[in-house]
Amino acid sequence: MARKKAGFYNEDPISGSAFQLIIELDEQEMRCMSKTVDNGTIVAFEYFSLDKDQTEDWNDIFYEIKTISKLFNKTYKQVTCFFCTPESILVPEKFLTATSAEDYLNLIYGESSRMEVKYEKLIATRSFINTYRIKKSLAELLTRQFIIFQTSHVYTSLLNDVMNRRKNEEQLVKLQFYHGHFIMAIFKDAKIQMIQTFSFKIAEDAVYYIIRGAQQFGINTEFAIVELSGMIDLNTELYLQLKKVYVNIEIDSMEANGIMFEVNKEYAHHYFAPFFKLAL
Template sequence: MARKTMAFYPPTPLVMSPKDQLRVEIGPLYVACSIADQHTIHAFEFFVLDNDINDWSDVFFEIKNNSILLDKYSGNVHLCYNFREALIIPVEKMNTAAATDFLSMVFGESNRHEQKHDKLADAKNMVNCYRIRKTILDQAVRHFHLFQGHHIYTEILNSLFARPDLPDTILHIQVYPQSFIAVLMIKGQLHFIQSYSFETSADLCFYLLSILKEHDLRAEDTHIEMSGFIEPHGELHQHLQQLFPKRSFSNLSESALIPEMLESYHAHYFTPFFNPIV
């Protein structure tokens, strides 16, 4: 149900410092665990989940038993949720009832989820409202003595808002197993953020072109910034090369990574899992 497909550890026994933090990112088909400070990843584990999850207690049990990081760490855990049931709402429209109505209109009503929200960067006056399965939160309480949670949209947007070097029109994508997140920003303003499921590279490209069409933009005028599970010489990247003349990978500094990471993967693979700005 949960298979460890990547694991990188320091050459000597890991000694936690007060600046280190255990981050556990949970998505529909993966869990990523890392220990890092503001500048460096010290350890990283990636688990792929089966696509027929019925009981998150089994997932947590398997990962806890197979993770060296979760097995050894007893401090405050930073949980990051990567699920599609999230909406960005202006602060002036935000209250519990309104958020419930908005989420229900877009994603349907549910009594299996708990509603939460994250405040985005102060100057932006926006709130990220989202839902998380109660079973995931129940297991977090059971397995972690202390934890704080936020949604991945909050992480992505605060990071983009903090950058002074954004192109006028940028389409930022983060690719995961069978899903990706797309963010469209124009002149530093958020115009769109959404998660998608996909099976083929053609699916992903279709969604990107649909976003541009909806906003009356052309691919040749849009800078695409890519990170996550994209092979530089793979089919997906070849298709993106054909569509977007302006493109770049969002690479972590090599000094932030464990050297063994770069023996098998490119630096942009790990960018989505290491974002110090929340």
């Protein structure tokens, strides 16, 4: 079942040949925004919870979204869907061939005939390829809905953003939170050490993964910088426990434009910052 949790809109037009639709999708939520192609002004934003059980497929979810969304049924000059899925690995470009991407993913996550393999170059490193896979049925649904659309992966956007902004950090941990899961990326001497998605239900679970990552890669929790963004409230047990682990925590946000000013009146500025950065 799809449920709209938030919707913010400028006055029409918010769709058509002068606009781009950007979607971020995971198993639990979907976020959409429309922005102008010429100057990048964000004119509309929608946020959906996908209370999807094992018996409900994406056809049902998309049908429900189309009945409650002001953006999903419109036409756009461009449509880009960012997948926030855990089945992704970074492969050195010199080791990537037409078949090796699928082989690597099968080795790590298991073989599946229902998945479609995608890959894209990390501009910030110029040496790694982000290889990931998505459900074929989901790709087919998006094709029927929008005919022509581009796909990307949230890891690619996150890594390009962080590595362009923070090239000189000796030790950096990026934590990007969503509902029920978070992405952790660890950098040492401006080089990516790992990026992975972790699911959690209670604060202790998330903190365990964060401490384990620091131990595994030799991160000094009194020296390293943690950059925090996404769906985490700063007065919760999770944040309070995180402050006990890391001394230097910075909150990442971005300069507002367009409808973001209205969104930021109801949500903390860092809350949807990872999504709005996809428009840059």
